[in-house]
Amino acid sequence: MAVAWRPALPLITILALIVYEERVSIPSCKIVLGAADLSQPATEFVEDPEDLKVMMVANLLLLGSEAGFVELYFRDYYMTKFFRKSFEILNPDMLLVLGDISAKGSELTRAKWVSVLHQFHGLLGPFLGLPYHVILGDRDIGQCSSLNVKSVNWVASNFPGLDWAGCGAFEISNISFVSLNSVSLLCGINNLRFGVERVVERESVELQMEAEDATEPVNEYSEIREINHNFGWKANTISSGSGPVLLLHFPLHRTADGSCSAVDSFGKSLKLSRESSNAPDGRGLVGIGPYKLLHTLPPNVTEYIFQALKPRIVFSAHTHGFCDHLHPDGTREVTVPAMTWNSGDDPGFVVATFHRNRKAVSVSYCSLARESHVIVAYISFTVVFVLTMLIAKPPLLRCLRR
Incomplete structure (x- = not known):
């Protein structure tokens, strides 16, 4: 009897490998409760078919035509499976990519950038049928000394919804989103920063008009006669959390004792992510990036954004690790981890569910193999x-x- 089974043993092993590949590509997701969530009634987070479920990824660090054998036939293979399985299991309504699509984008020619875009679209697979939005990171467009308006404009033109400065504003399921080119906000006076400021000012005016239920149209150019390039801003009377969902690549400034909240059942994953965010630059094959992983937006820029936009919640990236931080004014900021093996051994992503009551936001951290x-x-x-x-x-x- 045992002899009869011998020829089938190799086939059984191959089938076991196929089953393993399917199972290992399934993400493991857990809800992370923010400080504000603890005071919310459980009914605020009950899932509803009208809720908006958004999958957020960051730091894909693609190499395009410069990818080697391992990158193309192992890592890309599994990352494609991760995207496909996540789509099948989570059934999101939208995909957001928070920067650093390319590992060396700021150094690439346009021809090599095209190969990165092909690789990116190959990874997305079923997500290409959904609304998706991409913001630009420091690896995509470089640091202040190398920022070029034409280059940024060309890169931005390859992604939906971005203007010439790399910013975007859109609304889906009655939820407003604003994405900013946070790289340019690190720099001194430059045309790109002017473009970002104009987006912030415009969105602030629209926010105040909506809150005041204005009966007469307001001309944004007469309302804002001069932009203060030192980020000065007249106090906004709108309450915190009343504005749009803010999407950034660089995290906002936080105090020295600022920490990431965690829950006991999830402590291990968060601890690993915090350790990875404190790691030195240049992990794996991606080389040293333009900015350190602990780099955040300056305090004056952070205050300017808070005063002008009063964001409902902030999603950022860059650090490669997950973080759930509560700012002093009560604004919640979630930092999305890297979804690639090029940055470390613990890839992951975030799923945010915007409940139809327009108040509650559920955040889940999803870890991958x-x-x-x-x-x-x-x-x-x-x-x-x-x-x-x-x-x-x-x-x-x-x-x-x-």
């Missing part, structure tokens, strides 16, 4: 497969013994 675990599994399957081949074919074993 570690590259080290997958490699160990492949080695184990290879060893088992070789052994089963030898068992299934005794003549081959006898030949090897000779």
